[in-house]
Amino acid sequence: MSGGDEIIHQAVRLRIMAALNVLRADDAVEFTRLRGLIKATDGNLGAHLETLEKAGYIEIEKRFERKRPQSRIKATPAGRRAFAEHVAYLREILDSSTQKATPPG
């Protein structure tokens, strides 16, 4: 069984990666829309995005739209891969615990 990903496993970061993973590879989501989906505060979301960006799991594009700053976030291929592996790891844990709980018949 491969180990889980400590960076992704944190609850807010897990939700961020789950939301970004639904988008197409070249799609990004605006910060405020992601905040609504994740149900996090500005500061909390910002801190976790920074951690994910440092790990190379997401890219943050900062730009101006109608003279207002806007951040757009998307998952990198490495981030998608790490998320998929972490989900597989979680499923393995559940599967093995189910097998242990079922007596051999």
Place this chain on the structure above:
Amino acid sequence: MTIDPETAAASLQDIADTERRARESVFYSVVSSILILWGVLVASIQTILYLMPRLDRSSWLFIASWCAFYAIGLGGTYAILRVRSRPRALSPLAWRLLGAMVILIAYGVLWTALLGPAGARWFSVFWPTLFMFGFVLAGLWVGQFFVACGLIVTALVVAGYLWLEPWYPLWLAVVEGGTLIVSGLWLRRIGMSR
């Protein structure tokens, strides 16, 4: 790192919930483009009809215009779904949406053919209310906003049909086309990607 089965189950549930919300949000974003497309088409063709009051309703130009309207609408809808949908996330829902649209149009075409003698004026109220009927049904899944819009626009279309004869096509352009465009813009606000 070590994760116990209870934590793993809770995390997987959290992932599933977030993915569901994200997919809904992406779906709203895709549907918004489709509504705006149909709104612009409805507003355009009804404005053209208003500007050409003497156009014979059985002429090839009239029939060709409506064929082009549905070809562009359905083709555009298909193109939006192809470009904007991520197969794993949206495909079944997208195909159901396109299927529902085709069924609605086929139903309308069938009754237009069967009730041809009823006249073009009758069809000018039948088609918009048929579309709004679909709007109301979609609202049962998408949200109450659509149910309310569908019912209000149906009432306005019928009122225009009964009392605003000379301006009726223009009325449809504003009321029906405008509603589709406004609904699309509203959905775009709550959608997730662009």
